[in-house]
Amino acid sequence: MAQIPYKIYLDESELPRAWYNLRADMVNKPAPLLNPGTLKPMQAEELAPVFCEELIRQELDNDTAYFEIPQEILDFYQMYRPSPLVRAYFLEKALGTPAKIYYKFEGNNTSGSHKLNSAIAQAYYAKKQGLAGVTTETGAGQWGTALSMACSYFDLDCKVYMVKVSYEQKPFRREVMRTYGASVTPSPSLTTEIGKKILNEHPGTTGSLGCAISEAVEVATKTPGYRYVLGSVLNQVLLHQSVIGLETEAALKKYDIKPDIIIGCAGGGSNLGGLIAPFMRDKIRGKLDCRIIAVEPKSCPSFTRGTYAYDFCDTGMVCPLAKMYTLGSSFIPSPNHAGGLRYHGMSSILSQLYDDGYLEATSVGQVEVFQAAEQFARVEGILPAPESSHAIRVAIDEAIRCRESGEEKTIVFGLTGTGYFDLVAYEKFHDGKMEDQIPTDAELEASLKNLPRVE
Amino acid sequence: MAQIPYKIYLDESELPRAWYNLRADMVNKPAPLLNPGTLKPMQAEELAPVFCEELIRQELDNDTAYFEIPQEILDFYQMYRPSPLVRAYFLEKALGTPAKIYYKFEGNNTSGSHKLNSAIAQAYYAKKQGLAGVTTETGAGQWGTALSMACSYFDLDCKVYMVKVSYEQKPFRREVMRTYGASVTPSPSLTTEIGKKILNEHPGTTGSLGCAISEAVEVATKTPGYRYVLGSVLNQVLLHQSVIGLETEAALKKYDIKPDIIIGCAGGGSNLGGLIAPFMRDKIRGKLDCRIIAVEPKSCPSFTRGTYAYDFCDTGMVCPLAKMYTLGSSFIPSPNHAGGLRYHGMSSILSQLYDDGYLEATSVGQVEVFQAAEQFARVEGILPAPESSHAIRVAIDEAIRCRESGEEKTIVFGLTGTGYFDLVAYEKFHDGKMEDQIPTDAELEASLKNLPRVE
Numbered sequence: 016m017a018q019i020p021y022k023i024y025l026d027e028s029e030l031p032r033a034w035y036n037l038r039a040d041m042v043n044k045p046a047p048l049l050n051p052g053t054l055k056p057m058q059a060e061e062l063a064p065v066f067c068e069e070l071i072r073q074e075l076d077n078d079t080a081y082f083e084i085p086q087e088i089l090d091f092y093q094m095y096r097p098s099p100l101v102r103a104y105f106l107e108k109a110l111g112t113p114a115k116i117y118y119k120f121e122g123n124n125t126s127g128s129h130k131l132n133s134a135i136a137q138a139y140y141a142k143k144q145g146l147a148g149v150t151t152e153t154g155a156g157q158w159g160t161a162l163s164m165a166c167s168y169f170d171l172d173c174k175v176y177m178v179k180v181s182y183e184q185k186p187f188r189r190e191v192m193r194t195y196g197a198s199v200t201p202s203p204s205l206t207t208e209i210g211k212k213i214l215n216e217h218p219g220t221t222g223s224l225g226c227a228i229s230e231a232v233e234v235a236t237k238t239p240g241y242r243y244v245l246g247s248v249l250n251q252v253l254l255h256q257s258v259i260g261l262e263t264e265a266a267l268k269k270y271d272i273k274p275d276i277i278i279g280c281a282g283g284g285s286n287l288g289g290l291i292a293p294f295m296r297d298k299i300r301g302k303l304d305c306r307i308i309a310v311e312p313k314s315c316p317s318f319t320r321g322t323y324a325y326d327f328c329d330t331g332m333v334c335p336l337a338k339m340y341t342l343g344s345s346f347i348p349s350p351n352h353a354g355g356l357r358y359h360g361m362s363s364i365l366s367q368l369y370d371d372g373y374l375e376a377t378s379v380g381q382v383e384v385f386q387a388a389e390q391f392a393r394v395e396g397i398l399p400a401p402e403s404s405h406a407i408r409v410a411i412d413e414a415i416r417c418r419e420s421g422e423e424k425t426i427v428f429g430l431t432g433t434g435y436f437d438l439v440a441y442e443k444f445h446d447g448k449m450e451d452q453i454p455t456d457a458e459l460e461a462s463l464k465n466l467p468r469v470e
Numbered sequence: 471m472a473q474i475p476y477k478i479y480l481d482e483s484e485l486p487r488a489w490y491n492l493r494a495d496m497v498n499k500p501a502p503l504l505n506p507g508t509l510k511p512m513q514a515e516e517l518a519p520v521f522c523e524e525l526i527r528q529e530l531d532n533d534t535a536y537f538e539i540p541q542e543i544l545d546f547y548q549m550y551r552p553s554p555l556v557r558a559y560f561l562e563k564a565l566g567t568p569a570k571i572y573y574k575f576e577g578n579n580t581s582g583s584h585k586l587n588s589a590i591a592q593a594y595y596a597k598k599q600g601l602a603g604v605t606t607e608t609g610a611g612q613w614g615t616a617l618s619m620a621c622s623y624f625d626l627d628c629k630v631y632m633v634k635v636s637y638e639q640k641p642f643r644r645e646v647m648r649t650y651g652a653s654v655t656p657s658p659s660l661t662t663e664i665g666k667k668i669l670n671e672h673p674g675t676t677g678s679l680g681c682a683i684s685e686a687v688e689v690a691t692k693t694p695g696y697r698y699v700l701g702s703v704l705n706q707v708l709l710h711q712s713v714i715g716l717e718t719e720a721a722l723k724k725y726d727i728k729p730d731i732i733i734g735c736a737g738g739g740s741n742l743g744g745l746i747a748p749f750m751r752d753k754i755r756g757k758l759d760c761r762i763i764a765v766e767p768k769s770c771p772s773f774t775r776g777t778y779a780y781d782f783c784d785t786g787m788v789c790p791l792a793k794m795y796t797l798g799s800s801f802i803p804s805p806n807h808a809g810g811l812r813y814h815g816m817s818s819i820l821s822q823l824y825d826d827g828y829l830e831a832t833s834v835g836q837v838e839v840f841q842a843a844e845q846f847a848r849v850e851g852i853l854p855a856p857e858s859s860h861a862i863r864v865a866i867d868e869a870i871r872c873r874e875s876g877e878e879k880t881i882v883f884g885l886t887g888t889g890y891f892d893l894v895a896y897e898k899f900h901d902g903k904m905e906d907q908i909p910t911d912a913e914l915e916a917s918l919k920n921l922p923r924v925e
Contacts, residue, residue, distance in 0.1 A: 021548040024479060093476040094560070094851040105549070123578050125853045125888070167848045187893035193900050194847050392649050393622045396549040398580040433580070435890040438642035445648050 022099040023266040030097055031261035032084055034254045036073075037292045037364060039080035040299050043371055045250065045363035046338030047075075049325060054469055057335050065232060067242050069140040073251040082254060084136075091135045091168060095124035096258070100266040101430075105394040107414070114417035116410060117272075118430040119263045119290060120397065125191070128355075128400065128432030129286050130161035130246050133255035137244045138165035147240035148172025152202065152227030154181055155354025156188030157400075157432060158246030163195035173197040174241075176204070176230045179222035181354070188436050202227035209233055224357075225330020225344070232333060247283030248328065248337070248362050256289025263427065264293045274305050276413055278428040280405040281309040281318065281376070282355045284362030290429040291374075298373060309365065309376040310405040312384070313453045315348040317341060317361045318369055318376035320459060325469040326360055336467055339366040342454075343462030349452030352381065352440030353401035355431075359462075379408045380451040385444040387411050388434070400432040401440055477554040478721040485552055486716035487539055489709045491528075492747045492819060494535035495754050498826055500705065500818035501793030502530075504780060509924055512790050520687060522697050524595040528706040537709060539591075546590045546623060550579035551713070555721040556885075560849040562869070569872035571865060572727075573885040574718045574745065575852065580646070583810075583855065583887030584741050585616035585701050588710035592699045593620035602695035603627025607657065607682030609636055610809025611643030612855075612887060613701030618650035628652040629696075631659070631685045634677035636809070643891050657682040664688055679812075680785020680799070687788060702738030703783065703792070703817050711744025718882065719748040729760050731868055733883040735860040736764040736773065736831070737810045739817030745884040746829075753828060764820065764831040765860040767839070768908045770803040772796060772816045773824055773831035775914055780924040781815055791922055794821040797909075798917030804907030807836065807895030808856035810886075814917075834863045835906040840899040842866050843889070855887040856895055 103116035121129035153159030166173035182201035235243035279287035297303035388404035502511035558571035576584035608614030621628035637656035690698035734742035752758035843859035
């Protein structure tokens, strides 16, 4: 079809052997996590009861540019990496655009998304520390699935607290986790003090991510040999996810391609932060003239309508405070089907880059997102996850702009995962029953009133 | 980890550009399809109202060894081919076997299986003939999904008759088909004469594959510009599926690997026939000393307990007669979850090869299949389809035999697809509610009584 193949493969010698820590190149470093009691920066020893030692080191290190990827993790990456960088020839043709579109596809593994990149790293360090197991929460289930796979590989116990409404509505995700030997508990549950308290106060509750986090943290800190792990937002997660961007960079360089626009969906920021890492480095250094765009749902618009401030990471307000673009930890997004994008805050790294003007952000509605998803599926053959489809929407819009202006821009976007477990949402879309629920100004004002006071 | 990479990739120059027709090398050709009325071999003109012209030519040609793959199909194959040939290092290690295990993984496309290889070919020839659309039936949904994707690509209308019980129990499969623009009708339906007749006689019926075939054929023959297409059993389908075997052969040759045992699951025979095609050619020619094993479920044991005879291909007895290993067209297999393996008969090509002693067959129980599936998922990171897991079971058993004997055999098996839409079955397995239902001798005797009388 053309000189550049449909899929750009990397040879073994071209694969990343170290993660890249974007913080090392940032002009303004991301603000530190604060102790919610003292409001002072969290020290390693304060984090040690919750997180694994090596991961704390990675979390707090703003200076080391490269962290070598341990051989055991490289071995595991072989199962599903390098992920393909695909030239979207079929989509370009369907759109009649002179733009050149590429996507980095992270969905070709059983967890169905990029989450596995960090899950295997976190499981590895837990195992190395001699732990018996880890705990976590999951909403839509992508993270829980990825962590189950990783823990199974390293023979670690894995306790997943799954928001009760998802546990009941997404039994298939639960079964994948069980296949990998994880125990999955609907949250709130009677296995924790916080769970009992919430069930006592709200007997009929279907749970929330904030509550599931609180239960997972409680179990991790009370059970000898356990720690808590998290699939997004944290600096360490973006570090691990840099493997996405490094592979993308290597594939583009192979054919001497320079991106003009890079697009990724943004919930907590794990995918976007990983995809853009090396390109943002070059942009900061003045070596790359490139727009970098975060796409979020109109129903949960942290960047585009939030405030840059210290806030709680969880609804239960037990975790450290992070400075981030936030809608307030009490913000409850409407039931948007892109479960992975329903977080009230945003990675501190990305928040700082956005505040410094290196990163753009835009928000899109759910119906237009599914229209893009269906159009993409029909021509490119991949059924995308709703989260990923936010990036597809904006990539298509930019490509259409190129058709109108005649510009041959190179557009790269992150296709984070597949939508095999999101077909209830597709069904709603097909039946014309999907709608956007956009928060009013008054609602946002109310949830932002609860921000903690930090000088 | 070793000299042979975890995944063997093929360069563009190494990709097959022609399908291989195993019939050309068979010592005894497969028996021809017979007209159910005259009991004489079906001629092309008799098949023309039902099938596409070019596909009839492929169906009836026992002599041409290679059919060039049209460029349009090669373009589409680029989306998801070559599929990886994976060295199962992790599984080998877990089993502690000196055997070298490889699997050809066909699940990395949205249809989730190898079915897309033939679906795109059949859609292409329908489009080339100037047809408006095609009809088909689907049980578990893999074939219907693949055909929907293929028709969407060539802008063909696609009418899928889905067995009612599956339509209701597998709404997600249905939604994927709808995403690709197919119309999906639960069968039996009021849209056909045969459907009305069956609903009148059995008002509460949940349908059957045989009935869905009859409805799809009726609509194809009564609607101008439509033909009927089928995803397995037929010679043409095995021809298209030879792309699996040809890629496998190319990948093995690249590292000078000779297989000692090749294993594939067998329902109608589309995957097995495709995988083994070039290896069977070499075996027939005396150039390869290799065991080739078909694996079927104990609940539907066409090879191991069936009879080699002419039989109806459908329960409605409207299609041509095929000579095959069969359990009788009235045989109703127990609700085994490997829906793709619940066919009463078997490809005529494979049946002849089995009768001639070139092919072995074995049957396995459902519980042991899911045990193998879970073991495989945990170490190799892929959640396999129940159908594919039949091959995994036997590959693991052979590898364990090598551990006991110390033999370093090379085992190659076909991993036809993923199990993302089979999690109800996984759930039953996890909950200990799965059991095998093996037909009694009396049951088989009864269903074999209805074989048509052909001299």
